Amino acid sequence: MADDSRNIRQGVINRQGAIESYAAIGDSFTEGVGDPGPDGTFFGWADRLAVILADQLPDPESAQGGTAAAHGHFRYANLAVRGRLLDQIVEEQVPRAKQLAPDLVSFCAGGNDIIRPGTDPDDVAERFERAVAELSRSVGTVMVTTGFDTRGVPVLRHLRGKIATYTAHVRSIADRYDCPVLDLWSLRSVQDRRAWDGDRLHLSPEGHTRVALRAAQVLGLDVPADPDQEWPPQAHRGTLEVRRDDIHWAREYLVPWIGRRLRGESSGDHVEAKRPDLLPL
Helix, strand or coil: CHHHHHHHHCCHHHHHCCCCEEEEECCHHHHCCCCECCCCCECCHHHHHHHHHHHHCCCCCCCCCCHHHHHHHCEEEECCCCCCCHHHHHHHCHHHHHHHCCCEEEECCCHHHHCCCCCCHHHHHHHHHHHHHHHHCCCCEEEEECCCCCCCCCCCHHHHHHHHHHHHHHHHHHHHHCCCEECCCCCHHHHCHHHECCCCCCECHHHHHHHHHHHHHHCCCCCCCCCCCCCCCCCCCCHHHHHHHHHHHHHHHHHHHHHHHHHCCCCCCCCCCCEEEEEEC
């Protein structure tokens, strides 16, 4: 049934014509944290998906086609900012996405709310649905994103039930508004620790690549590799090595993260969207 439900949502391009513009909204996941580019700006799955979408367009100037011409015809904006909560995304990014009115918007939000103590996934989902309804009236297609299955993520394992509840809500909202679903819960390849950055909260470059490939599949595109292909075998890690890594992680990432929470700070303070306008790649 899972494969059947995914297939129902595939073929966005076939139903509505080629996607010529795309805007990504969200938090650090969509900004691309964990996947730094050569200039230090984060790249990430949404940027990688934009390249795949641009490659699908025919050359408008020549029957011979051409990647450069196709990319010039395609326009992309990334409004996501790390650390943003759902209400901040709705306030700051949704109006801009509506103004840009692209063919496709990817909407991933609520994750930072869910991991906060005391938050109610039912309440977060109600606010998420209002934003989806608002976006759906202004843009071509809204692709929503589920949460990851965090059973293998030490810092988030205890929140698995809460994340699963929110994920179920997102799927139901997608049903009501006919949204394609980027289902990260079922993406088994990101259960491997190599799919995650050293902070264990954000994807690695390979993890972002696999998510981009899955997103392209959801939109009905052919992709050059299976996002769920098995990882190469790796050497066994001893208990001492694992413990050493855990200590390093706690010192470098966990303690600063807790400190920011206690001070009421966010990693996204003073950070602006890296690509606020629909521009050619």
